[in-house]
Amino acid sequence: MRYLLECEVVENDEVAPEQFRMRINAPELSRTAIAGQFCMLQVAEGLSPFLRRPMCFERIQRDHVSILYKAEGEGTRLLSKMRPGTTLNVQGPLGNGFPIDDSFERHIIVSGGIGVATFPALAEAIVRKCDVAPEVILAARSKHLILCADEFRELGCKVYIATDDGSAGEKLFASQMLEKLRPNPSCRVYVCGPMIMMKTTSDVAMAAGADCVVSLEAQMACGDGACLGCVVESKSEKEGEKMVRVCLDGPVFDTTMIDWAAHNMAYDR
Amino acid sequence: MTTGTTAATTPNLGIDLGGLKMKNPVTVASGTFGYGAEYSQYFDIGRLGAVTTKSLSLKPRAGNKPPRLVETPAGMLNAIGLQNVGIETYLSEKLPFLRAKCATIIANIYGHSADEYVELARRIDSEGAGDAIEANLSCPNVHDARKAKGAVLVSQDPRCVEEYTRAIRAVTKLPLIVKLTPNVMDITEPALAAEAAGADALCLINTLLGLAIDAETRRPRLSNIVGGLSGPAIRPVAVKMVWDARRAVKIPIIGTGGICQADDAIEFLLAGATAVSVGSMNFRQPDAAIRVLEGIEDYLLRHEIENVSELVGAMKA
Numbered sequence: 001m002r003y004l005l006e007c008e009v010v011e012n013d014e015v016a017p018e019q020f021r022m023r024i025n026a027p028e029l030s031r032t033a034i035a036g037q038f039c040m041l042q043v044a045e046g047l048s049p050f051l052r053r054p055m056c057f058e059r060i061q062r063d064h065v066s067i068l069y070k071a072e073g074e075g076t077r078l079l080s081k082m083r084p085g086t087t088l089n090v091q092g093p094l095g096n097g098f099p100i101d102d103s104f105e106r107h108i109i110v111s112g113g114i115g116v117a118t119f120p121a122l123a124e125a126i127v128r129k130c131d132v133a134p135e136v137i138l139a140a141r142s143k144h145l146i147l148c149a150d151e152f153r154e155l156g157c158k159v160y161i162a163t164d165d166g167s168a169g170e171k172l173f174a175s176q177m178l179e180k181l182r183p184n185p186s187c188r189v190y191v192c193g194p195m196i197m198m199k200t201t202s203d204v205a206m207a208a209g210a211d212c213v214v215s216l217e218a219q220m221a222c223g224d225g226a227c228l229g230c231v232v233e234s235k236s237e238k239e240g241e242k243m244v245r246v247c248l249d250g251p252v253f254d255t256t257m258i259d260w261a262a263h264n265m266a267y268d269r
Numbered sequence: 270m271t272t273g274t275t276a277a278t279t280p281n282l283g284i285d286l287g288g289l290k291m292k293n294p295v296t297v298a299s300g301t302f303g304y305g306a307e308y309s310q311y312f313d314i315g316r317l318g319a320v321t322t323k324s325l326s327l328k329p330r331a332g333n334k335p336p337r338l339v340e341t342p343a344g345m346l347n348a349i350g351l352q353n354v355g356i357e358t359y360l361s362e363k364l365p366f367l368r369a370k371c372a373t374i375i376a377n378i379y380g381h382s383a384d385e386y387v388e389l390a391r392r393i394d395s396e397g398a399g400d401a402i403e404a405n406l407s408c409p410n411v412h413d414a415r416k417a418k419g420a421v422l423v424s425q426d427p428r429c430v431e432e433y434t435r436a437i438r439a440v441t442k443l444p445l446i447v448k449l450t451p452n453v454m455d456i457t458e459p460a461l462a463a464e465a466a467g468a469d470a471l472c473l474i475n476t477l478l479g480l481a482i483d484a485e486t487r488r489p490r491l492s493n494i495v496g497g498l499s500g501p502a503i504r505p506v507a508v509k510m511v512w513d514a515r516r517a518v519k520i521p522i523i524g525t526g527g528i529c530q531a532d533d534a535i536e537f538l539l540a541g542a543t544a545v546s547v548g549s550m551n552f553r554q555p556d557a558a559i560r561v562l563e564g565i566e567d568y569l570l571r572h573e574i575e576n577v578s579e580l581v582g583a584m585k586a
Contacts, residue, residue, distance in 0.1 A: 002310045004555060042553070047501045047529065048343045051553055091555065219338045221345060221552035224310075226303035228349045229338030240329025240354055248307075266488060267336050 002092060002224070003028045009086045010064060012079075016144055019114065020080045021058065023066045029093055033060050035100075035121035036215055036252045039067075039092030040223040043075040052091065053079065054220045056118040056251070058148075068117035068147065094223045095251050098122050098190060098213060100129050105186040107134035108210075109157075110201050112174050112193020116147050118215050122190060123155050133157045135181060139174035139193070143167035175200040185209040191255070192217075195268050202255040212255040218246040225249075233262040280569035281576045282562075284318070286521050286544050287469025289401040289444040291318035291373060294577055295534065295562040298525045298548030299324055299377035299405060299448070300349065302558075304363035305370065311555040315371040316562070318544060322359070322367075324379040324405045327388060329355035339481050339490040344500025344527065345549055346479050348493035351379055351408055356392050364398050375446065377403040383436040394441040402443050406433055406459075407450035407475035409497045424449045424475075427462035434466035446523065448472035451503075456510045457517035464518045472523040472546070473514055474507045500549040501527040508540045515541025515582055529557065531564020538580040 011023040029039065040052035053075045055067040071080040082088065100122075107126050109119050116138060126134050133156035140146050141164045152159050161169025162177040170177065174197050183189055189205040191198050192215040205212035218230035225248030234244045234257050244250065244257075282293035296319040302308055305320045314320055332352030339346050354363065359376075367374050376399030380386040386404055393399045406424035423429045424447075434447055447463040449456065451474035460471055476497025481490040489495075507526025514522055524542030527549070528534050534545040550557040569577060 004311060049340060050343055050345060050500050050549070051340050219336060219340070221338055221347075221549070222307075222555070224303070224307045224555060226301065226307040227338065227347070227552050228300075228332065228352045229347060231332070231335050231337065231352070233334070238329070239331050240358065242331035243335075243352055262334075264334070264492065266486070267490075267492065 001032060002094060005029070005090045006087050007090045009082050009084055009088055011084055012082050014080070015068070016147055018071050019068065019145070019147060020071060021066055021068050022079065022082070023064050024088060024090060025063055026065050026090060027063045029065050029090065030060050030063055033057055033065060033093035034097035035060065035125045036097035036118055037093040037095050038223070038251060039065070039090050039094060041079065042089035043078045049075045049078070051221050052223065054223055054247070056215070057093070058117050058120050059124070060121050068114065070114045091223060095247055096249075098125070098215070098252050100125055101188065102130040104130075104188040104211065106183075107132065108137065108178065108181060108183060108187055108189045109134050110137045110139070110174050110178055110189060110191045110193070112139050112197035113141065113145055115193030115215070118192050119190070120148055120151050123152055123157055127155050136160065137162060137174055137177045137181070139163070139177060139197070141165065173197070173200065175204045178204045183208040183210040187211065188213070191215070195263060196265050199260045199263070202260065206255065213252055214255045214258065215252050216246045216250050220247055223247045233259040235259045278575070280566060280574060282566065282569075284543055284578055286401070286523065287444045287446070289319070289373070289375070289470070291544060293318040293562055293565070294538070294544040295558055295565065296321050296375060296523065296544060296546045297551060297558050298546040299403060301548045301551045304359065305367050305372060306363070308551065308555055309370060312559045313370070317372065317558055319373040319375045319400070320367060321375040321403060321546060322363070322377050323353050324351050324377045324408065325353055325356050325359050325389060326351060326379050327356055327385055329353065329358065334492040336490065336492055339496070341479070341481060341498065341500070342502060344498055344502035346481055346491060346496035346498050347476070348491045348496035350493065356389060360392070360396055360398055374399045375401045375403050377405050377448070379405045379408060383433045386433055387436050387440050390437045390441045394443055399443060401446055402437070402441060403446040403448055403472055404433065404437055405448050405475070406430060407448055409450065409452065409476055409478050409495070422450050422452065424459045425453055427458040430459045430462040431466040434463050434468050438467035444469040446470040446472050448475055450475045451506060451510055452478050456513050460514040460518050464520050468520060470521045470523060470543075471514060471518065472525060473510050474526050477503055477506065499527070501529050503527050504533060504536070508536050511537055511542050512540040512584070528561060531561050531568055534561050534565055535568055535580065538577070539582070539584040541582040543578070543581050
C-alpha cells in the first residue's frame with residue numbers, strides 16, 4: 001500500500017552545517033515502512049520546484065518517521081525552511097527495503113557522507129531481528145559531515161570513522177576502512193553514499209566474498225516506476241531488463257547485479 | 270454559481286474522439302503513466318476517460334543511458350528513449366491488468382519504420398489490445414542528439430506523417446490518433462497531413478526539444494545531451510498549437526502539455542481540444558488525473574453546462 005498523506009512536520013533541525021533532520025508525524029508510514037524504503041516529499045505548493053524529492057527513512061518510530069538531508073539544491077533548501085507545524089504532502093512508502101537475514105554472522109554498514117541517512121533504521125532493524133549489533137563505518141570528507149555516530153553507539157554498534165582529510169577518525173576512504181575490518185563470506189555489507197564510493201566499497205566486499213547490498217540514489221520524477229527517469233544499468237543481457245529503476249526495482253540492490261563499469265561517474269556531483 | 274434551489278443535474282462528460290467513446294475527456298499522456306498498474310494504488314484507473322500506455326515497440330527497448338531526467342523551472346527535461354517492455358510482454362503481462370480494471374485503452378505505438386508501425390497496429394488490432402491506437406510519430410529522444418539537424422522526427426516532415434499514417438490506416442479500423450511534435454514551424458502542416466491520410470484524431474503536443482547544462486562541470490545534464498521539455502512551463506505553447514490546429518483540421522484533438530489542474534484542462538478544451546491528457550503532473554501528484562476530472566465536473570456544474578463538448582473551441586475571441 002502506498003499513501004498520499006498530508007503530514008505535520010514535528011521537528012526540522014540543523015544537526016550539522018547544512019544537514020537537517022526532519023521528523024514527520026505519519027502513523028500510516030511508520031506502521032508500514034521498512035528500513036531502506038523512501039518517501040517523496042512535495043517541497044513547494046507552487047509549481048517550481050516541480051518534482052517531489054525522494055528521501056529515505058532515517059528512523060521509523062511509533063507515529064513518526066524522520067529523514068536526514070543536506071540542504072544543497074532548491075528543493076532541499078525549501079525543505080530546510082519548513083517550521084514545525086507545517087503540513088507537508090508525503091507519498092510513500094516506496095521501493096524495496098534492505099533484506100535482513102540472521103544467518104550472517106556479521107553485518108557491516110558502510111556510509112559515505114549523507115548516505116548515512118538510510119542506516120539508523122537499518123541498524124535498529126538488524127539489532128531487533130538478528131540480535132547482533134552491526135559494525136558501522138561512517139565516512140565523509142570532513143569531521144563536521146560525520147553524522148549519527150551517537151545514534152549508532154546507542155544501538156550498541158561499534159562505530160569506525162574515516163575522513164578524507166583526517167579531521168576525525170582515520171584518514172581513509174570508506175572502502176579502505178572496510179578492508180581493515182576484514183570482511184569475509186559470513187558478512188553482509190550494506191553500502192550507501194556517492195556512486196564512486198559505492199563502487200569501490202562493493203569491490204572490496206566482493207573480493208572478500210562478502211554479501212553486499214547497495215542503496216542507490218538517482219534523479220527521480222515519480223517514485224512509482226512510471227517515468228523511467230531514475231534507471232541504472234544492470235548486468236542483464238536482455239534488452240528489456242538492462243535498465244533497472246532505482247525507485248521500484250531498488251533503491252536497495254544486490255551489488256552484483258549492477259553494471260558499475262557502465263556508470264558514467266562524470267555526471268555525478 | 271448555481272443557486273441552492275436548483276437541483277443540479279449531473280453533466281454529461283462523455284465524448285466521441287474520432288470513434289473512440291470515452292466516458293469523460295481525461296486521459297493520461299503516454300510515458301507518464303506506465304502501463305496503468307503503477308498508479309492503480311492511488312485511484313481506480315478505470316475511472317479515466319482512457320489510459321494511454323507507454324509507447325510500445327516490436328521488441329523491448331532499454332532506452333538511453335542515464336542520466337535521463339532533469340528538473341527545469343516549472344517542468345522537466347527527459348531523454349528516456351522509449352524504454353518499454355515490447356508488444357509481446359505488453360500483451361501477456363500488462364494488458365490483462367488494464368482489462369481487469371475496465372480501462373478504455375489507447376495503445377501508443379512506436380516503430381523504426383512505417384513497416385514496424387503497421388506490424389504493431391496489426392498486433393494491437395488483432396489481439397484486441399487497445400480501444401484506439403496512438404501513433405507516436407514525435408519522440409524526440411530516439412535519435413543521436415549529436416547528429417540531429419533538419420527533420421529527424423517523422424512528424425517534422427508532413428510527407429512522412431502522411432505516409433506513415435496512411436500505412437497504419439490501411440491495416441486497422443480502430444480509431445487512429447496521431448501524436449505530433451511541436452518542434453515545427455507550422456503545426457497545421459503535419460496536422461493536415463495526418464487528417465488527409467485518414468487519422469481519426471490528433472494528439473498535441475509531444476515535448477519541446479531542450480538542453481540543460483551543468484555550469485560547474487560544463488556537462489549536459491542528460492547523457493543524450495538534448496531532451497524533451499514538459500510540465501506547466503510548456504502549457505501556453507501547447508494551448509496555442511491546439512488552437513492553431515483546431516482551425517485547420519476537422520478531426521478531434523487531444524490537448525496535452527502541462528495540465529496540472531482542471532482549469533488548465535478547460536483551457537485546452539476552450540482552445541479546441543475534445544479531450545485532454547495529463548502528463549508530467551502525474552509524477553508530482555499521482556492522483557492528478559482524477560483531480561482534473563473531478564474539477565472539470567465541478568466547473569460544468571458551476572457554469573450550468575450540460576455537456577462537456579459545449580466547451581470545445583468555445584474561447585470567446
